Amino acid sequence: MSVGKRLFQYALRYKKMIIIALAMLTVAVSAELTGPFIAKKMIDNHILGIEKPWIQVESPMEETVEYKGNHYIRTEYFEEDASEYPEARILQVKRDYYFINEPIDFDGNRSVEGSSIIIEKGDQKAVYEAEELSSDQLLAFYRPEVKWLIYLSAFYMGLLVVSAIFTYWQKYLLQKSANRIIQNMRTDVFGQIQRLPVNYFDNLPAGKVVSRITNDTEAIRELYVTVLAQFFTGIIYILGILTALFFLDVRLAMICSVIIPIMFIWIIMYRKYASKYNYLIRQRLSDLNAMINESIQGMTIIQAFRRQKQTTDEFEKINEEYFSYRNKLLNLDALMSHNLVNLLRNIAFVTLIWYFGGASLTATTAVSVGVLYAFVDYLNRLFQPITGIVTQLANLEQALVSGERVFRLLDREGEDVSDTKVPRYKGNVVFDDVTFAYKEDEYVLKNISFEAEQGQTVALVGHTGSGKSSIMNLLFRFYDVEHGKIMIDGQDIQKMTRQDLRKHMGIVLQDPFLFTGTIASNVSLDDPAITRDTVEKALRDVGAEPFINQLPKGYDEPVIEKGSTLSAGQRQLISFARALAYNPAILILDEATANIDTETEAIIQKALDVLKKGRTTFIIAHRLSTIKSADQILVLDRGRIVERGSHDDLMEVKGKYYQMYQLQQGTKESQAV
Structure with missing residues (x-):
């Protein structure tokens, strides 16, 4: 469908308002365009109308003019048969007006010689005795036209007022409908971005x-x-x-x-x-x-x-x-x-x-x-x-x-937001031979297989670009797998809508994002299902209450510019409280302790212990000291799992994990790579 047709379809949402506006526009234009016709009538019938035939009548009437003791009226104002009455004419020659007490046979080029008017048309020539009219006499002949000129002028002014009123309302309605159309379009575009x-x-x-x-x-x-x-x-x-x-x-x-x-x-x-x-x-x-x-x-x-x-x-x-x-x-x-x-x-x-x-x-x-x-x-x-x-x-x-x-x-393919209520799943996660590439044939994950049972903590470690974040992106279905499958509680996540899948999942990022609002609104994200008590309890449980109590407005302290007035640790604690308030079955911590100081890390570690209870937790970490208690550690290298096991198991193997840990502890022996 063409762009023009689609824009027209948006306009049809307010077709009633637009049709009314166009009808008003038609009335306004019609009223305004009547002006030249009225002007034509004023000029031809009333300003230049005195050159039309006059007849002499015996008694004065409303439209008669007295001239030298006789009464004259224009034939178009005389309701009886005018042919029985003597006719007279008033003719203009240059800037002067002349009275002729007889009809003229034809009209043409006019000239004055003495007391006569000469009219010539081709080979024809006629001479008429004429009397020049004074200003007062001429005004007397114009007197019957004055009221008509006033009537027509008033009528035209009335039409202009009508035109102005209808023009105002048509512009108002058209602009109102246009603003409504764009309001809907912006809502559609913003809603599409969410999809x-x-x-x-x-x-x-x-x-x-x-x-x-x-x-x-x-x-x-x-x-x-x-x-x-x-x-x-x-x-x-x-x-x-x-x-x-x-x-x-x-x-x-x-x-x-x-x-x-x-x-x-x-x-x-x-x-x-x-x-x-x-x-x-x-x-x-x-x-x-x-x-x-x-x-x-x-x-x-x-x-x-x-x-x-x-x-x-x-x-x-x-x-x-x-x-x-x-x-x-x-x-x-x-x-x-x-x-x-x-x-x-x-x-x-x-x-x-x-x-x-x-x-x-x-x-x-x-x-x-x-x-x-x-x-x-x-x-x-x-x-x-x-x-x-x-x-x-x-x-x-x-x-x-x-x-x-x-x-x-x-027109980009998206997914409608689902309002269905999905029962909270247990959180048993299985990656079965998963292979994935952001770009064709450039695989970042190769044959990834592992299981995470309900309540377990699984840590993902490896060098930058090894595929840790890609695994989490697939679990959240920010992207879809190309080969293999991912299951939660035995159900393929590809068969679940993204909204249903994420309903019981939570994430805490390395650089937490806070929205403009308050601390409380950033925890609840204005979800009516999350009460104020839930928000405050979540902040207390993660250890955020001490710094919140020092703020002037406490839980209602304004948050601006992504939380720029708060420290990195404070923003992270709010992010933890957000995840806790939503009570997810699966929790993902993406470098959640990477940008904080040692003192704040101790507080956050306690918050982590609160967060992880009863949940399947995935931790992406560079600080290996923070994942020593993980139930399972997966070591990735170039998109493959090269080692897996607990901290103690991997230290005994003395493989890649052992080397990374020793480097971070500063006790790496010289033979290590």
């Missing part, structure tokens, strides 16, 4: 993911708020204006209709070139966000190793590429936006001048000034929505490119 497997984030920097949720969805918001509103408004305006032009003059309206296919071709050509630049622009913007995020996270290292200049140079390189593509798009916009609109506008006005000046303003085919005014007004109005549509083409392309990026993320 994606961990390996999706291995090759995608956090800054790029953030860019999808913020920058890309914001560009799509512009599509609904500004672009579509401008397109809908513009289309309704253009259709309304063309309809009005057809009422005024069919031939000229047909000429103006040529603009529609020109605009269609115009948009196709623009999108052909602009989409490429917009895609590269969004890509570079993601790269900028990724680098900014990485630089902030690693600012300590950057400054410690004096890498500020190199980092700035790398950033500037990406920034320069971003600027370059932006500039190219700017050139394209400058070439294909206002310049082309102005060209079309000028062509349209030249056509109008040629049509009216070359043909219609002749004596034989005269057109009213009101029609001329209406045409000029409508042509000016016609190019306003065209300009608006053209200026939004860039935003349209950005939104479509951003939509493609967002939908690509939403």
